[in-house]
Amino acid sequence: MPIVSLKDILDHAFAERYGVAAFNVVNDLTIDAVIAAAEEVRSPLIVQTSVKTVNSMGADVLYQLFRAIAEPARVPVTLHLDHCPDREVVTRCLQTGWNSVLFDGSALTVEENTRQTIEVVAEARRHGAHVEGEIEGVRGVEDGIGSDDAPQVYPIEEAVAFLEATEVDCFAPAIGTAHGVYATAPILNPERVTQLVARKALPMVLHGGTGLSATAFQDLIARGCAKVNISTALKVTFLDATREFLADNPTKQDPPSLFRHQRAAVKAMAEEYLNVFGSAGKAW
Numbered sequence: 141m142p143i144v145s146l147k148d149i150l151d152h153a154f155a156e157r158y159g160v161a162a163f164n165v166v167n168d169l170t171i172d173a174v175i176a177a178a179e180e181v182r183s184p185l186i187v188q189t190s191v192k193t194v195n196s197m198g199a200d201v202l203y204q205l206f207r208a209i210a211e212p213a214r215v216p217v218t219l220h221l222d223h224c225p226d227r228e229v230v231t232r233c234l235q236t237g238w239n240s241v242l243f244d245g246s247a248l249t250v251e252e253n254t255r256q257t258i259e260v261v262a263e264a265r266r267h268g269a270h271v272e273g274e275i276e277g278v279r280g281v282e283d284g285i286g287s288d289d290a291p292q293v294y295p296i297e298e299a300v301a302f303l304e305a306t307e308v309d310c311f312a313p314a315i316g317t318a319h320g321v322y323a324t325a326p327i328l329n330p331e332r333v334t335q336l337v338a339r340k341a342l343p344m345v346l347h348g349g350t351g352l353s354a355t356a357f358q359d360l361i362a363r364g365c366a367k368v369n370i371s372t373a374l375k376v377t378f379l380d381a382t383r384e385f386l387a388d389n390p391t392k393q394d395p396p397s398l399f400r401h402q403r404a405a406v407k408a409m410a411e412e413y414l415n416v417f418g419s420a421g422k423a424w
């Protein structure tokens with residue numbers, strides 16, 4: 141199965157109302173683990189990278205690792221750049237081979253965000269790539285991007301005008317979710333997804349997936365959230381598995397056995413989400 145586009149994956153999921161997990165990977169081991177999970181349950185998959193991961197590994201190395209692992213996979217896989225306010229990083233990733241990008245202009249005025257998103261969409265199209273748009277930030281700082289303040293929420297009309305003007309391929313609306321671990325249960329606004337989809341039939345993106353209940357996921361997916369972002373859960377799983385292994389094996393000097401333990405934990409976590417999101421068995 142060749143690497144496919146984000147649009148292929150999301151259009152299919154949106155039409156059939158299942159969600160596709162977008163896991164924020166941190167290295168080759170986690171790329172391998174989430175792809176192995178997708179193969180295990182026959183699910184399409186979005187491998188997602190933060191700007192921090194791109195900058196720490198280098199776009200070229202990260203892309204080559206993704207490609208080497210994803211190309212032989214027997215399920216559809218795509219590579220997406222998460223929240224990126226930096227146009228230079230957007231350009232670097234598109235030139236390197238990323239299939240899609242989230243240009244995060246949420247700190248800009250909607251007018252300026254619209255202007256720049258139109259440019260990013262044109263740039264992406266030249267590479268055969270796709271774009272996620274957003275006008276409202278997602279609460280919570282993740283990998284150095286974002287804010288702990290509640291985002292400004294714009295009227296539906298303004299969001300629809302942004303979608304019409306920019307022709308982005310999917311959209312991340314503010315619906316009460318946040319990045320990181322929820323201190324208290326979030327107050328969600330699922331109706332906003334329904335209202336947006338009624339006005340513009342476009343796959344919506346659910347940010348801040350870690351910590352939501354299966355019921356909340358399934359309700360939001362049924363309303364049109366076709367891409368579901370999971371970052372914190374992967375990091376917690378990876379680090380908990382590391383701590384557990386080191387505590388159980390304080391004198392062992394064998395890194396590969398640690399790697400096997402980390403991979404198994406991340407793979408199991410990913411499989412659980414793929415089953416909850418209804419994408420298991422949907423690979424083509």
Ligand code: 13P
Nearest residue numbers: 320347348350369371372
């Ligand atoms: P979590 O860290 O809450 O899983 O959110 C992930 C996300 O939305 C990445 O953009």
